[in-house]
Amino acid sequence: MTAIRQVEKMTAGDFPALTVVAGEDVGQFSFLKEEVLRKIGFDPADLSMSRLDMRETPYAQVQEELESLPFFAENKWVVLDSFLDLTTGRKRFLSDEDLKRFEDYVQNPSADTKVLIFAEGKLDGKRRLVKLLKRQALLLETKQFKEKEFRSFLQEELRNRGWKLGADLQDVLLEKSMLNVSLLRQNLAFLEDYSNLATLTVEELRQLLPKTLQDNLFDLSSLLLQGKLEAARSLMADLRLQGKDDIQILALLLSHFRLFLYVRFLNPSTEANLVAELKKLTGISYNPYRVRFAQRDSQALPTSYLRKIYEKMIQTDYDMKTGLYDKAYLMDLLMIEMVQGLEQKN
Structure with a gap:
């Protein structure tokens, strides 16, 4: 228990x-x-x-x-x-x-x-x-839940509420909750007033659940790595309207790309082994879902590109903190370089 x-x-x-x-x-x-x-x-x-x-x-x-x-x-x-x-x-x-x-x-x-x-x-x-x-x-x-244990915990929560959700909907809840019990309870709370859970679709569930800063970070990173500069700019504008600071967002992007590089150089046979190796290397317990997304998103990217962008991020972070130019201008330059780097790669 x-x-x-x-x-x-x-x-x-x-x-x-x-x-x-x-x-x-x-x-x-x-x-x-x-x-x-x-x-x-x-x-x-x-x-x-x-x-x-x-x-x-x-x-x-x-x-x-x-x-x-x-x-x-x-x-x-x-x-x-x-x-x-x-x-x-x-x-x-x-x-x-x-x-x-x-x-x-x-x-x-x-x-x-x-x-x-x-x-x-x-x-x-x-x-x-x-x-x-x-x-x-x-x-x-x-105790830190493993994914299987967290899924069992989710299923208990659903039974306690008398809800029946299919495996595909449970997968969305697991992904959005990132093995975090408090976040899972918050996400389930958003479903309590939904009138017809029996016909709820995956897309409807994704729209119902609120986006966290981490979700927006994944979206921003994904848009940039797909070369969708205008969509990334639009998301950055939304984040600024929500009160998010460019330095805060850049710090999260730096952490994201650092994990890309870790994943590139550490290639154990299983996800569990990779999470264990990351903890041994960095002293940080990485969320398995975050590691999984990093593996997926970095798979097609050359190591030279990851290194170049990571170094550019570090320089941009320094320039922002020393007030070299306006933060929004520096962030836009970084995003342009990320997309141009992809075009050169191809």
């Missing part, structure tokens, strides 16, 4: 004295955090509930909240947000002495207080505090 499904079956009374919510999957973690807070009915105005950011709060204040008695209820809740000292991240916010004091509390928690610990990231199993929490606390840890 996933952590999400476990929490869905719980009530506020089911939470023990210590609960830890952690995980590297940002979508699942964000959704799980919201669901836990909803389950306990968290209200910042409720004096029996307190919420502390562990990146900013002096530990003395944390200790005071943990040890003080509830005044307005039989029990109280203490939410410890961003407890990053529990994770493998390098940044630390608490001293060794502070961590030792919290270890003492974990071994002898207050009977009148329920503590929720949110730690976005991978728990550091080598730390003594993490080992103690694994013994003493309820651990709700999100």
Whole structure:
């Protein structure tokens, strides 16, 4: 059972004295955090509930909240947000002495207080505090879904709603959700008011679901690589009207073409092996769908073209940030060079 499904079956009374919510999957973690807070009915105005950011709060204040008695209820809740000292991240916010004091509390928690610990990231199993929490606390840890697991999760969501969608429509939802639970829930929410799911087509579904910046990036890249300069210019104009900055869009394009080059030089036998090799090379967990699209879109492009455009993007990024010329003008020059490079290739 996933952590999400476990929490869905719980009530506020089911939470023990210590609960830890952690995980590297940002979508699942964000959704799980919201669901836990909803389950306990968290209200910042409720004096029996307190919420502390562990990146900013002096530990003395944390200790005071943990040890003080509830005044307005039989029990109280203490939410410890961003407890990053529990994770493998390098940044630390608490001293060794502070961590030792919290270890003492974990071994002898207050009977009148329920503590929720949110730690976005991978728990550091080598730390003594993490080992103690694994013994003493309820651990709700999100795991990165593989595509098959995410499909099963989607099918459970559909069954829970009493919906029947064909495999082709499920494929669109999977593609648009990019293995992100929060994004999947948002996409399903857009279908709740649709009157006739039974006759919904793939094209209608694509039109119904909102486009993310990542979707627009894929479209922009695809238009440029097809030589459709005017369509790409039109999309850039729409993105600017939506408040997107040229430097932000260029940064995403740079990341996109960097992945093209990684895919070109790493050519394992399977997609799963490629994702693993990318993580080993870069330290980044690439979304399998993003890797799949990169393989597809870069397949017919010469390595020399990819290198030339990537170098041009880096130069354009520098020129934008140093104010050499207007950002829109520099972006237009880049798009022209991308399309002209394709024409020369052919």
